[in-house]
Amino acid sequence: MEKIHNLMLKKIKQTILDELNEEYDIFNNLCSIDYKDYINFMNNNIDTELTSIKFNTSKKKYVSRDILSTHTHQCIARIWNNHKASQCSRQCKENKLCGIHNNMLKKYGKLRFDTIHDPLPMYDNYTNNKLWWF
Numbered sequence: 577m578e579k580i581h582n583l584m585l586k587k588i589k590q591t592i593l594d595e596l597n598e599e600y601d602i603f604n605n606l607c608s609i610d611y612k613d614y615i616n617f618m619n620n621n622i623d624t625e626l627t628s629i630k631f632n633t634s635k636k637k638y639v640s641r642d643i644l645s646t647h648t649h650q651c652i653a654r655i656w657n658n659h660k661a662s663q664c665s666r667q668c669k670e671n672k673l674c675g676i677h678n679n680m681l682k683k684y685g686k687l688r689f690d691t692i693h694d695p696l697p698m699y700d701n702y703t704n705n706k707l708w709w710f
């Protein structure tokens with residue numbers, strides 16, 4: 577992630593410099609010596625601004641439900657995400673399932689939409705309604 581953050585900062589910086597150059601036609605308005613000073617000055621200013629950007633490197637509370645996770649700590653229950661098959665985002669506790677899905681499995685003997693490793697069910701395992709997956 578460190579590498580991505582650094583690339584992002586580099587790209588942001590370059591974009592700002594490019595836009596300023598274009599907007600003020602810097603290169604044609606300054607002689608080459610001034611231009612170097614200008615670039616140094618802007619680089620320092622942009623660096624100062626960029627240090628105020630805080631990347632959230634802490635553990636994310638939200639995991640996109642569209643992406644099937646390969647993390648072994650994540651519950652493998654398939655969930656209904658507005659006609660899309662998604663994966664439960666909670667941490668697994670038992671049987672590779674989170675507390676909620678594990679309780680559902682114990683109570684009903686099956687999961688409502690099976691697990692992410694099973695083929696898409698044609699019918700809701702609880703209501704028996706036909707499922708339209710998109």
Ligand SMILES: [Zn+2]
Pocket residue numbers: 651652653664665666673674675676677
């Ligand atoms: Zn779950």
